[in-house]
Amino acid sequence: MPVKTARGSFAWAVIRGKFAPEIALRTDSPPAHVCPSIPCCILNAMLHLENVGMRYGMGREVLSDVTLTLAPGEFRFLTGPSGAGKTSLLKLLYLAERPSRGLMSMFGRDLALTPRQELPALRRRIGVVFQEFRLLDHLSAYENVALPLRIAGRKPAEYREDVEELLSWVGLGDRMQARPPTLSGGEKQRVAIARAVVAKPDLLLADEPTGSIDPDMGERLLRLFVELNRLGTTVLIATHDRHLVESLGVREWRLSGGSLHEVPQKGRS
Amino acid sequence: MKCRKRGAADMAARAPLLPDEHEGEWSLTGVIAVMCFLACLTLGIALAVSRASAVWSEGLSGTGTILVPADGLVSPEDGARAVADAVRRLPGIAEVRIVSRAESDDMLRPWLGNVSLDGLPLPVLVAVSFEGSARPANAEMEAIVAAASPGALWDDHGVWREDLQRLSAMLSAISLGVLVLIALAAVATIVFATRAGLESHREIVEVLHHIGARNQFIAHEFERRFLLLGLKAGALGLLLAVGVLLLFANTDMLASGGEFYLPRLSLAASDWPWLVAVPLATSLIATVTARLTVMRVIGRMP
Numbered sequence: 001m002p003v004k005t006a007r008g009s010f011a012w013a014v015i016r017g018k019f020a021p022e023i024a025l026r027t028d029s030p031p032a033h034v035c036p037s038i039p040c041c042i043l044n045a046m047l048h049l050e051n052v053g054m055r056y057g058m059g060r061e062v063l064s065d066v067t068l069t070l071a072p073g074e075f076r077f078l079t080g081p082s083g084a085g086k087t088s089l090l091k092l093l094y095l096a097e098r099p100s101r102g103l104m105s106m107f108g109r110d111l112a113l114t115p116r117q118e119l120p121a122l123r124r125r126i127g128v129v130f131q132e133f134r135l136l137d138h139l140s141a142y143e144n145v146a147l148p149l150r151i152a153g154r155k156p157a158e159y160r161e162d163v164e165e166l167l168s169w170v171g172l173g174d175r176m177q178a179r180p181p182t183l184s185g186g187e188k189q190r191v192a193i194a195r196a197v198v199a200k201p202d203l204l205l206a207d208e209p210t211g212s213i214d215p216d217m218g219e220r221l222l223r224l225f226v227e228l229n230r231l232g233t234t235v236l237i238a239t240h241d242r243h244l245v246e247s248l249g250v251r252e253w254r255l256s257g258g259s260l261h262e263v264p265q266k267g268r269s
Numbered sequence: 270m271k272c273r274k275r276g277a278a279d280m281a282a283r284a285p286l287l288p289d290e291h292e293g294e295w296s297l298t299g300v301i302a303v304m305c306f307l308a309c310l311t312l313g314i315a316l317a318v319s320r321a322s323a324v325w326s327e328g329l330s331g332t333g334t335i336l337v338p339a340d341g342l343v344s345p346e347d348g349a350r351a352v353a354d355a356v357r358r359l360p361g362i363a364e365v366r367i368v369s370r371a372e373s374d375d376m377l378r379p380w381l382g383n384v385s386l387d388g389l390p391l392p393v394l395v396a397v398s399f400e401g402s403a404r405p406a407n408a409e410m411e412a413i414v415a416a417a418s419p420g421a422l423w424d425d426h427g428v429w430r431e432d433l434q435r436l437s438a439m440l441s442a443i444s445l446g447v448l449v450l451i452a453l454a455a456v457a458t459i460v461f462a463t464r465a466g467l468e469s470h471r472e473i474v475e476v477l478h479h480i481g482a483r484n485q486f487i488a489h490e491f492e493r494r495f496l497l498l499g500l501k502a503g504a505l506g507l508l509l510a511v512g513v514l515l516l517f518a519n520t521d522m523l524a525s526g527g528e529f530y531l532p533r534l535s536l537a538a539s540d541w542p543w544l545v546a547v548p549l550a551t552s553l554i555a556t557v558t559a560r561l562t563v564m565r566v567i568g569r570m571p
Contacts, residue, residue, distance in 0.1 A: 096479050098571045116568075117484075124481030134476050138288035151482045195480075 044108065045069045046203055046234045047093060052102030054088060061100070062088045064258045070203075070236060075229045077245045078238040079263070080255035086238040087131060089255060090207050093236070094128045095119055107202065124152055127201035127233075129209040133192040135180040141167060141191045142176040148199040159198075166194050170224075171217065185212035193221055197228055204228060206237045210244060218244070286477065286490045287470055297462045298502045301455060301551060305506025308451045309547045313514045315444030316540045322437035329426040329433075331404075333397045335414050337421045339390035348418035349393040355417035356397055356410075363400035367393065452554060459555050463491060463562040478570055488563040492556050499555030503548020511544065 047070040054063040062085045070076060080086050091097040092104070095111075104111045106122060114122070127148070135144045145167060149159040167176050170190040180188055189212045196204060204225065210218035222244065229235045239245065245252055252263040335356070337348040346367075353365045373394060374386045405413075410423045467474060477487050518535035536544075 094479060096475075096571060120481045120483045122481075123479065126481070128479065134472070134479075136286070136473055136476060139284065139286075143284060147477075148480050151477065151480060151486060 044072070045105070046072045046074070046107065047236075048103075048105045049092075049099075050103040052092070052099045052104055054085075054092060054097060055100045062258050063092070063099075063260075066102070066258075066260045068253065068260055070234055072202075072234055073229070073232060075226070075235045075248070075250045076237070077248075077250060077252040078236055078255065079240070079242075079245060079252055082240075084255040085258045086255050087207055089260075090128075090205050090236075090238055093203075094126050094205050095123055124148070124199070125202040127196035127199065127204045129189075129193050129196045129204075129206035131207035131211075133180075133188045135188055135191055135195075137180050140177045140179055141172055141183065141187075144180070144191055145194045145198050147195060152199060163194075163198060166198055167191075170194050170221070186214065186217065189213055190217070190221070193224070197224065197233075200228070200231070201233060204233050204235045206235070208239055208241075209237060210239070210241060219247075222247070285493070287466075287473065287494055294498065297458070298498055298505070300458055301499060301502035301555065302505040302509070304451050304455050304458075305503045305548055305551045306509045307506075308448055308551070309507050309510030309544050310513060311444050311447045311451070312547060313510060313536060313540070313544055314517075315441055316543060317514075317518070317536055318440045319437055320535075320537060320540070322433055326430055326433055326437075329430045331399050333399075333410065333423060333425045335395040335397060335421055335423055337393045337395065337418050339392050340420065343418070345391075345393040348421060349395050352414055352417040352421050353395050355413050356395070359405050359409075359413065361399050361401060361404040363398045364396075366396045368396055452550075455551060455554055456558050459495065459558040460562050463495070463559045464566070466491065466494075467563060467566050474567065475570070478567060484564055484567045487567055488560045491559045491563045495555040495559035496552050499552030500548065503551040506551070507544060507548045510547075514544075 047068070049066050049068050052063060052066045053061050054066075055061045066089065078086055078089065088097070092099060093106075095106075098111075107125060109122070136147070139147070142163060146156070146159060146163045149163070150156075164173070164176065167173055170193065172178075172187060172190055172194075175183065175187060178187075180191070183191065189209065193206070193209055196206065206225070209225075210221060213221065218241075225235050225237065226248070237244075249265070251265060254261050254263045335349075335352050337345045337352060339345040343351075349367045353367055356362060357365050370391070370393075373391055377386060377391070407423065407425050407427075410425070414421045414423045474487055514536060
């Protein structure tokens with residue numbers, strides 16, 4: 001039986017055992033670093049924020065002077081206590097909110113200079129796992145996962161097999177036609193994760209992606225993120241789960257009171 | 270089994286991104302159907318009145334009637350013959366015809382009933398038709414008629430014709446105004462319905478927006494919904510209006526041959542496409558309004 005060729009998505013690489021079974025980050029990922037003053041670094045960055053502030057309406061600033069650079073292929077955690085601004089920062093990053101001040105660039109483009117009609121194309125390069133899942137209740141699990149591909153103009157015949165395989169891989173092979181109201185919290189979260197990764201985004205942003213999932217499934221999904229990262233996707237995961245952060249040993253940003261700090265890695269000076 | 274499962278998945282993948290809303294949709298369909306019904310009815314009546322007015326006005330122009338009263342020294346029949354002879358000699362006259370007693374009796378019967386009119390001193394009518402525009406002036410006709418038979422009167426139908434044209438123009442203007450008002454009401458209704466739909470589907474719209482759907486893609490979902498709704502409601506309104514118009518056209522509004530005096534209000538084959546255009550225009554208004562509303566609302570999102 002001939003081996004199927006790669007189709008530009010990660011699922012078959014993961015599902016068909018082409019990934020390392022143990023958790024391992026890609027070795028060729030560039031080191032994380034903050035270099036707000038070097039234009040070429042900013043230009044090549046996946047994401048760059050400089051002195052960004054954000055407030056809702058006329059309220060107080062929920063993010064203050066946030067400066068960060070996320071390099072292509074990087075894997076990062078974003079941690080911090082509840083109310084620190086993690087979700088607000090992620091909203092900025094998946095372009096659901098605009099900064100009140102500061103500079104923000106993404107995929108090498110200054111967002112202040114990017115016309116509105118070009119933003120959807122940027123959003124399609126981002127996979128988002130929303131904290132509250134945000135699945136469409138009238139669509140089945142299959143339809144929810146296929147949504148980013150449908151929006152991208154792909155035909156059902158092109159993605160059917162991939163979506164089915166991905167759903168099977170996250171343990172929902174027998175729940176494809178189930179609608180979200182009939183799914184448990186953990187099942188919804190897995191559908192949300194499958195939807196975020198199905199189009200193999202350049203940037204994956206996940207807000208507490210393993211919060212409602214049992215440890216075994218959490219580890220399985222984390223492996224999915226790692227494999228995705230190994231295949232080139234930049235990953236930023238916001239989480240409270242220290243076990244999750246420490247299991248990978250990757251760099252971490254910590255948000256506190258709206259300010260962002262780099263957390264020194266253990267064993268490194 | 271697997272094929273059946275895959276077929277179901279394919280069908281599902283093409284499912285509308287907006288959920289069905291039977292309750293709200295039926296009330297909106299009803300409102301648009303009523304508007305379409307009123308628009309079709311207004312347009313149909315306007316077209317029928319305009320056509321009837323044109324037919325009647327055309328029949329009245331280029332003709333005139335001489336009335337020879339029965340109160341003179343000579344008999345009205347002799348007076349009518351003298352007048353007819355005098356008028357025939359004039360240039361531009363196509364035909365001069367003395368209306369027979371039997372025809373006059375038939376014209377009076379609707380008002381007087383089936384009673385014997387023998388012995389009643391009825392005036393005699395002389396129907397005159399002109400050819401071309403080189404017709405004698407009204408003053409000349411009045412003088413010649415009076416000279417041929419003292420007491421005889423010339424009527425060029427001008428008063429009737431002008432009244433009819435004025436009435437027709439007024440009805441056309443009213444119809445146009447009603448159509449514009451109905452269109453505006455339809456736009457306002459659809460704007461409210463679309464906004465309500467957007468509000469109730471805000472979560473869906475936001476998710477689509479955040480995962481990279483273009484504004485046109487989201488608007489297209491609403492457009493498709495309102496296009497189908499407009500076509501469905503428009504067809505319903507058109508069917509109702511056609512039923513009423515056919516009933517109107519096939520009912521003798523005035524008993525015992527009233528159409529002899531009033532033109533029959535009916536539509537010609539060339540009028541029906543205008544009526545069919547109403548539901549199409551309704552669907553177009555619904556679609557464009559929905560699109561503009563959705564684009565404006567999404568445009569305000571970050």
